[in-house]
Amino acid sequence: MEFLNPRSWCFSKYFSLITIFFGFSFSAQASESIFSFVDFNIAFVLGLSLPILLLSVLIRRIIPNPWWYFAGLTLSALGFLYSLLYLSQYQAPALLSSSTIMLTLVGLWAFATTKMHLLDKESEFFNSINLGQKILVVVGLANIAMLWLLPQIDAYLIWLVFGGALLFIYAAYIAILAKLAPEQVVRSVCLWLVLGVFVGVMFFYLHARVEQDWLIISFIACYMMTLVNGNWGLTQQVYQLINDKNVDGNEQLTPEQLFSFTHDPATNLPSYQQAIMRFEQLIKQNSNQSFAVVVIKPRNFEHVNRVLGHQNSDILLLQLAYCLKRAVSQHDYLMNFDFSDVTAKLARLPSLHFMLAIDLNRIDHDKESVISELCRQLTIAVPPAMSFKSFSLKFELCFGVAYTSEHGQSLHEVIAHAGDAVMEAEKNNLQWSLFNNQVSLYTEQQLLRMERLKQDIQNDGLIWQLAPQINIENKQISGFSLLAKWRDSGSLLELDDFIEVAEQSGEVHSLSKKMLVQAFKALFELKKLNIYQPIGIRLSSQELLEPDLADFIELQIAKYNISARYLIIQMSENVMQVACDRAKHMIDQLKSLEVRICISDFDGSYESLRYIRKLSVDQLNITCDVLSKAESGSAEKAIINSLISLARTMKMSFIGTNIHTKEALNHYQLMGGLIGEGDVMAPNINISEIEDWVDNWFKSNPSADTRNSLLDI
Structure with a gap:
């Protein structure tokens, strides 16, 4: 053929350029063609865009992506370069139209990617992104319409206004992106700067202040930066998909598996x-x-x-x-x-x-x-x-x-x-x-208390005392109760006041062993003083009913060479009711060692009477603190009187506890009580002061001296 159609010649030329770009050799045709700088850039855009576009379309079902924006961007880029090279009559409006379409698609692509991967409909930024997309479309269409329908308007000024609006919208988008994905801000700012440069270069080119090559360079830079920014997330997802395939052995989670997880x-x-x-x-x-x-x-x-x-x-x-x-x-x-x-x-x-x-x-x-x-x-x-x-x-x-x-x-x-x-x-x-934040504060305080109590138990920081049990008539010593006290923030707490803290700290078992050790130490000191009377230990928590408690008692008996008959385990009625089976098992173990069992705070409940009927209990402790304020004929006084009468009828040994006033002592004695425990008869004594207290007691009450006489049990 002697003459070629210009468009077919153009296609042949770009096909040759693309094949050269990819490394193929068509030397005869290539050598006859003369390529301009614009031709090279058209071939560059085609050669770079087509493989990426094809990949985006192929993987759209695996990795959702707005590939249509990329396709439109590529077409607008080709339209820009074609207008620059081949159009002469309507070159300016064609350049501005293709540039407007490209810049609009740059913003729409960024917004669509953000909505697809970073937002959902409940996000407060979802409506802002939607509004930005609509404004971009309206501004772009308005700019193109004015270029072709209103030729009398200064198109160059309209371009500058459109470019400023685009840069403002994209800057607002970057501000939103900084809150959603800060790691993407640097790339977005770079793209914003390149867009600004292109808008400025185009404006000066239209006024013949800039060479065509600089316009093409700024355009290609804008196109390349958009390509990198738009496909960055897609590239990362493809890379992650490949890694996941390698790690999972080419296995994917099914929707059912994802739901179950x-x-x-x-x-x-x-x-x-x-x-x-x-x-x-x-x-x-x-x-x-x-x-x-x-x-x-x-x-x-x-x-x-x-x-x-x-x-x-x-x-x-x-x-x-x-x-x-x-x-x-x-x-x-x-x-x-x-x-x-x-x-x-x-x-x-x-x-x-x-x-x-x-x-x-x-x-x-x-x-x-x-x-x-x-x-x-x-x-x-x-x-x-x-x-x-x-x-x-x-x-x-x-x-x-x-x-x-x-x-x-x-x-x-x-x-x-x-x-x-x-x-x-x-x-x-x-x-x-x-x-309530006060609950949290209380919890923190409780944790601190637990830690302090734990340290005091481990470091022997508790205060150990004995409460003497005295015969009201002859002042003879009938026994003792072991008291454990803990100084917390300046206050001296009884065992019942801090046993819950011990349970929460997990140190209640250690506490029970400490109580047994102190009881046997006190029995050993009393033995040296020729005082053979029992010591009672109060188990007020079901957590103290540990299976190995009997074994530990047996070890202490062997260590101190003291008969188990001098140890009394006092169990509260509440423990017997809540931990009935554990209490029964513990009582059976202790009875096999000849340890005596006492029900503390006896109130005549069915559970207590059941143990008494089975002859598993040796002693009853009846709380008499209400007698201090009891009036004649009061219900409290009648209850205590009935409990004492019940104990005497069943021929059970009983002791009145918490007798701290003379009124309570008189009431208790009139009811038939013989042995009592409380401040009105003998205040509590520290274990380290046993010897001095015994000497002083017998000096004050010579007839009560029963040293060298064994306890008749």
Whole structure:
């Protein structure tokens, strides 16, 4: 052919350039073609864009990406270069139109990528990004329309206005991006600067102030920077996908597997970990966002577990979860804990707790009113009775609330505090309770007390005393009770006042062993003084009924060579009732060693009488402190009198304790009491002062001296 069509010649020339760009050799045609700087850039854009565009389209189902913006960007770039090279009559409006389309697509591509990977519909930035997209489209279309429909308007000035508007919108986008993904800000700022340079170079080129080569260089730089910025996340995802394939042995999680990993199997609700992940994502998008965490607990569900077992009770739990989820599914102010289910406003926490999260920025009323109304709706959403076969139960709900802005430094801490508020609501029989920071302060103080008590137990920092038991008639010593006291913040506490702290610190077993050691040390000192009277040890906690307690007593008997008959274990009625089986087993072990058993604070309960009837108890302690203020004919006095009469009728040895006034002593003696313990007869003594106290007592009461006489047991 002698003459070639210009367009077919142009296509042949660019095809040759592309093949040269990729390393292929078509030397005959290439040598005959003369390539300009614009031709090289057209070939460069085609050669670079087509493979990336093809890859983006092929992997769009695996990795979602807005490939259509990239395709439009490439077409606008080719249109710009084509207009620059081949158009003469309408070159300026064609250049400005293709540049407008390209710059608009740059912004739309960035916005679309952010929406696809960093935002969801509940984010406060979602509407801002949508608005930015709409403004970009309107400004771009308006600019193109004025270029072609209103030729009398200064197109160069319109270009400058459009460029300024674009840069302003993109700067606002960068400000949002700094809160969502700070690691992407540097690349976005670089692109913003390149866009600004291109807008300026185009303006000066239209005024013949800049050479064409500089316009092409700024345009290609803008195109390349957009390409890098837009495909950066896609490249990372492809790289991550390849790594995941290598790590997982080319295995992918199915939707069913992903659901099972992120949801609770019993209720099909989002799990605790899923809720935390969702929480962190939303707070990362807006650090100023504030939530009210509401933890829900069915008060009486533990009864269901005991009656039906866990497997069957899970069916009732599923029914409850469904009712609660349905009741809150339409509340827009509640956080959605699932990425695929917009109605997943309820999450399952460990144990029997559920969780809601109220977005306080999306409510129009007082937050306490909203919380109260929500709790009311959830309460009435539960049916009057939920049934499983023949079993029926009415669930009673209680709620605990904590605010992310006030009640914790982390989400885990806030949720835990809401759980503490649930316990407070359950304890005080309230519908819902707000977490009180004073509770946290009290908890910290309790932890400090536990640590101090633990150190004092380990370092022998407790105060050990003996309470003498005296015969009222002849002042003879009938025995002692071991008292453990602990000095806490300047106050001297009795055993009953700090036994709970010992239980919480896990040192109650060590405390019981310390008590036994001190009792045997005191018995050893009394033995040296020829005083053969028993010492009682009070076990006021069921945690003290350790299986190896009898073995430890046996070791102390062998160590100090003292008969077990001189040791009395005092068990409270509460311990016998709460830990009935453990107490029975402990009594059997102790009786086999000939250790005597005493019921302290005897009040005539059935459990105590049952042990007395079986002859497992050797002594009764009757608390007489109420006699100090008892009036003649009072109910308190009648109760003590009946207990003493009961003990005498059953021919049981008994001791009146806590006799601290003469009035109480007189009442006790008139009722037939013989042996008493209290300040009015003999104050408590330190173990280290036994010898001096014994000498002084016998000097004051010579007839009470029974030294060298063995206890008749």
